[in-house]
Amino acid sequence: MIRLALAFFLLSGTAAWSDAGPVASDWFRGMDNQARLIAGHASRDGKTALYAGVDVSMPGGWKTYWRTPGDAGGVPPDFDWTGSDNLASAMVLYPAPHRIHDKAGDVVGYKNAVLFPVLVTPKDPSKPVTLQGKVQYGICKDICIPAEAELQLTIPPDVGTSAELTASLARVPDKAARSGIDPTLASWHLNDSAGKPKLILDIASSEPKTADAFVEGPGGIYVPLPKRSADQSGKAVFEVDLTDGVNIKDLKGKPLTVTMIDAKGQSETTIVLEK
Known part of the structure; x- marks a missing residue:
């Protein structure tokens, strides 16, 4: 300890x-x-x-x-x-x-x-x-x-x-991402194909190998750290295990803040999981 x-x-x-x-x-x-x-x-x-x-x-x-x-x-x-x-x-x-x-x-x-x-x-x-x-x-x-x-x-x-x-x-993440500089959330979706819901984040980045992402729930609701699952051309893919210490019901319908960083910049955005 x-x-x-x-x-x-x-x-x-x-x-x-x-x-x-x-x-x-x-x-x-x-x-x-x-x-x-x-x-x-x-x-x-x-x-x-x-x-x-x-x-x-x-x-x-x-x-x-x-x-x-x-x-x-x-x-x-x-x-x-x-x-x-x-x-x-x-x-x-x-x-x-x-x-x-x-x-x-x-x-x-x-x-x-x-x-x-x-x-x-x-x-x-x-x-x-x-x-x-x-x-x-x-x-x-x-x-x-x-x-x-x-x-x-x-x-x-x-x-x-x-x-x-x-x-x-200049290092504070902004919702207004700078084109060609800051990483952005290209897309996201919930994957429940194995009966264990995961949040999948596709981060567009000019430096995908250095990209990372963090997700925050409202009111201090715990959300596990995203884990890198794949690297693609101009993109890094992360997944969040929504069975690891969190109940997905507590997150649905509420705003989640996604913060993205890479070697060149940073940005943030808000997503809402459908109820």
Whole structure:
């Protein structure tokens, strides 16, 4: 059994006001990781907006988890911005993850480092936003360490642009896939020919050997990780065993989010299994 060691750490910082660039807290060095909060204007899909970012860095070989950690378990990140000032909303976005093989099985997440962009909407755009939040996430190598960070950063209304946040946003899966770059869901169907229902996903990709796919159910309903079943010209085929820890009746008529990645890009889409 993997032994868990609990690491609580405090991250706080208020950056100086500046109209020339982004702002950031100091790095805080926790147990086998360091973290900071950054903020600035950044662009996604040609639209510029105010973003913050939870920046986590780990030693080589360490990993942290996506919002759906995978079959082998893990700690998904949790973000709580209660107590912030002049904040109407804060929406966390997730860069495309990767499938990671470890001793317990396959997990989904990030190795070495990740920057989670946070779309920040001020109540009054003419005034500074003071972010205060509690962030919980897990890091793992030979042991798994759940960490809790208390974050604080004041963002002036004239904050500059952040190349780091723009780069991270470019790795967030979008429903509007870029033609010739991002993998897409070419087709899908249910196969019940052997009496064991499977969801079959045909992923169109310019780099099919590097393609992967993840499926999420609504409300935390468990869906097993897809398994690669075939490679075709310009396509990778995956199947999801809908008898493995899940009742297909719980999924029918509900939206399932399919996230696709390959060496060039990423995208996501929604499918609904017929009742």
